[in-house]
Amino acid sequence: MKDARRIATFLDAQAAELDAARNTLLAYARDLRAFSAWLTTQKRDLMGVSQGDIESYLVGLDAEGLSRATRARRLSAIRQFYRFAFEERWREDNPAIRIKGPAREKRLPKTLSEEEVDRLLEASRTSGRKSDRVRNTCLMELLYATGMRVSELVTLPVSAARGDPRMLLVKGKGGKERMVPLSKPAREALATWLSQRDAAAETEKQKSGTQPSAFLFPSRGKSGHLTRHRFYMLIKELAAAANVPPDKVTPHTLRHAFATHLLAHGADLRAIQTLLGHADVATTEI
Numbered sequence: 001m002k003d004a005r006r007i008a009t010f011l012d013a014q015a016a017e018l019d020a021a022r023n024t025l026l027a028y029a030r031d032l033r034a035f036s037a038w039l040t041t042q043k044r045d046l047m048g049v050s051q052g053d054i055e056s057y058l059v060g061l062d063a064e065g066l067s068r069a070t071r072a073r074r075l076s077a078i079r080q081f082y083r084f085a086f087e088e089r090w091r092e093d094n095p096a097i098r099i100k101g102p103a104r105e106k107r108l109p110k111t112l113s114e115e116e117v118d119r120l121l122e123a124s125r126t127s128g129r130k131s132d133r134v135r136n137t138c139l140m141e142l143l144y145a146t147g148m149r150v151s152e153l154v155t156l157p158v159s160a161a162r163g164d165p166r167m168l169l170v171k172g173k174g175g176k177e178r179m180v181p182l183s184k185p186a187r188e189a190l191a192t193w194l195s196q197r198d199a200a201a202e203t204e205k206q207k208s209g210t211q212p213s214a215f216l217f218p219s220r221g222k223s224g225h226l227t228r229h230r231f232y233m234l235i236k237e238l239a240a241a242a243n244v245p246p247d248k249v250t251p252h253t254l255r256h257a258f259a260t261h262l263l264a265h266g267a268d269l270r271a272i273q274t275l276l277g278h279a280d281v282a283t284t285e286i
Contacts, residue, residue, distance in 0.1 A: 003036045003046045010084050021173055023151060031077035046081075051095045054078060058099075068102045075101045112248065112257040117144055119242035120235075120249065121185075127241035135217065136234065138193035139226075143251065145186035146170070147258035150251035154226045156216040158197075161190055 001009075010032070011025050038057055039045060054075075061071050079096045086094040112120075124140040125133060143153055152170050160169050164187060167179045182190070193216075201212040212218075215225035231251060239249035 003039070004033075006046055006085070006090070007032045007036065007081070010081050013084060014080075021151075021175075024173075027073065028077045028080065031074045032081055035074065035078055046085075047091060049082075049095050051098060054096055054099055058102075062102075072101045075099065111260045112244070112253055114257075114261055116242070116244050116248075117254070117257055117261075119244055120238050120254075123238045123242035128237065134189075134193050134196050136238070138189040139217065139231065139234070140238070140254075141183070141186040141189040142168075143254050144258055145183040146180040147255050148180065149173075149255065150228050150231055153251075154215075154217055154228060154231055157214055158194075158212075158216045159214070161194060161216050164191060 007029065011029055014028065015025055035057060036046060038060070039049065039053070042053070044053060058071060058075060061074065075096070079099070082091070082094045082096040085091045121137070121140055121144065124136040127133075128136060139153065142148065142156075143150070146168060148170055149172065152172055156168070156170075165182065166187070167181050169177055170180055171177050197216075197218070198212075201218075204210050205212065213224060217226040218224065219226050219230075221227060228251075235249055235251060235254070236246045239246040
């Protein structure tokens with residue numbers, strides 16, 4: 001069996017048995033293909049690897065200037081692959097089991113002040129194309145009100161938003177579901193966007209027979225919904241319009257601002273952990 005086929009088999013198993021998230025699978029695929037390509041230059045393949053080969057690969061990544069986080073992620077993918085290979089009896093040993101990864105640097109995430117968040121929300125209401133402002137306002141209000149991950153936000157089903165909900169059901173990492181409350185501004189923005197979205201969907205259906213999208217934030221692209229990349233670009237545009245340094249603003253910094261501001265107003269850390277969908281409270285504490 002060739003390396004490419006073994007990697008594909010491993011990825012299929014991760015998807016089927018562990019319900020790994022799509023983004024996790026894409027990262028595993030990239031990292032394992034990069035490792036396989038390096039092995040080819042060494043005239044080796046995945047099944048002929050020793051512990052020393054993996055260590056040499058990691059040393060090479062360090063020499064190339066790759067960050068500690070990237071090197072740790074690549075080693076994680078390699079470890080998962082060889083654990084699978086050992087369990088499937090492709091190999092009689094696991095060459096990655098004793099390798100220690102580079103210590104990841106702990107850095108406090110950037111955050112935004114409440115005043116900066118207010119400016120971003122105002123920018124979503126007043127800047128950009130008029131036809132997009134209602135949608136952009138809904139995106140920003142939902143993100144700040146719930147602390148959702150951007151992947152959770154852009155893939156929200158429209159069914160979750162029907163009936164003026166006080167809570168949203170969110171499907172997070174590994175398919176785990178959680179309930180997040182909506183603030184009054186978020187509910188108002190959601191209702192306004194739903195009205196505009198549904199009217200546009202009905203017009204499109206009458207004109208071309210197109211069935212309405214199942215997503216709250218539909219797109220004509222391949223995924224059928226607004227992409228993470230497009231939202232990332234949108235939030236940078238709003239930052240510039242709000243006179244907030246764009247390099248300070250990402251979907252994750254808004255998520256962190258949500259948690260930081262809740263904590264500052266007296267919320268319990270474990271309640272915030274639940275809202276964020278963190279498995280470990282230590283992640284929330286950072």
